[in-house]
Amino acid sequence: MILENIIEQKLNEKCEDNINDYIQMVSEWFAYIVISKKRKRIDHSIDPPWDNSGRVITTDEKIQLEAYATFEEFLENELTGESFPTYFSNMGIAHYTYYRDFELKSMDWIDRQVKLVIEDLIKVKNVYLVNYLQDKDMSCDIDKTNMVVEEINFEDIAVDCRYYLFLEFREKISKVDPHFLFRRGKVNAKKRIKEERKKANKRKKIFEENIKQAKNTWRKISKKYKMKYGEEMPRKIEKPLYDKRVKQFLNEMCENGVNVEKIQNVGEYLSYKFSNSVCNLLLKFKSN
Secondary structure, three states: OHHHHHHHHHHHHHHHHOHHHHHHHHHHHHHHHHHHOEEEEEEOOOOOOOEOOOEEEEEEEEOOHHHOOOHHHHHHHOEEEEEEEEEEOEEEEEEEEHHHHHHHHHHHHHHHHHHHHHHHHHHOOOHHHHHHHHHOOOOOOHHHHHHHHHHHHHOOOOHHHHHHHHHHHHHHHHOOOHHHHHHHHHHHHHHHHHHHHHHHHHHHHHHHHHHHHHHHHHHHHHHHHHHHHOOOOOOOEOHHHHHHHHHHHHHHHHHOOOOHHHHHHHHHHOHHHEOHHHHHHHHOOOOO
């Protein structure tokens, strides 16, 4: 297919032009791992006699750049913490190293270059792409780029070329000194970590505020409950009591101004006060 040959040629050129962007991407990814992750190791202390898989545990050790002479050694030896079944006797589970993540990151980068190539071909109305899309009843417009890329991917066009490019990149970067990649990527990696912590703190504050509001709502509801029934609200509400009394009482509270969303938040943030079934009902609560 002529179109496939064109895409492969343009993809090779695009990747060559953007090779520094690729190295930067890998460097930032690597530096992020070194700065933010702890070392993992395989523990065999609870292996049964018939299996030697081990389990991955997280240590208190930082990843040491000095432990690896090349980037390849890091990729092939440092564990991510994820495991997968092998279906082999005596070793039913194996454990991923960062090589798998590196391959996924690299292939994702190459796929983005494919999109850039398709955009370029659409802009110049490449005749082979136009004819290909016409056969698919698709238009050759820049705002349809994602749909065109999806179609290209669906038909596995230039898929072998993409993998060969990955192997080429791997060969070039695998022998690089890890210190070089770390120095290149550490500034942006630290910025990413700082931003993630900022977002995490923001989520934590929102979560704590929601818990506080849910407790206040439940305290008011419990007070009204005691006034009406002359007894304390049970510490944990099971479904029979909910169906018999609490559901109707909550409807009355809504009629007297309690917001439905606040009752739903009680189910979400104070779930320990209810059975699973009651908790689910509160999450979907609607007043009559």
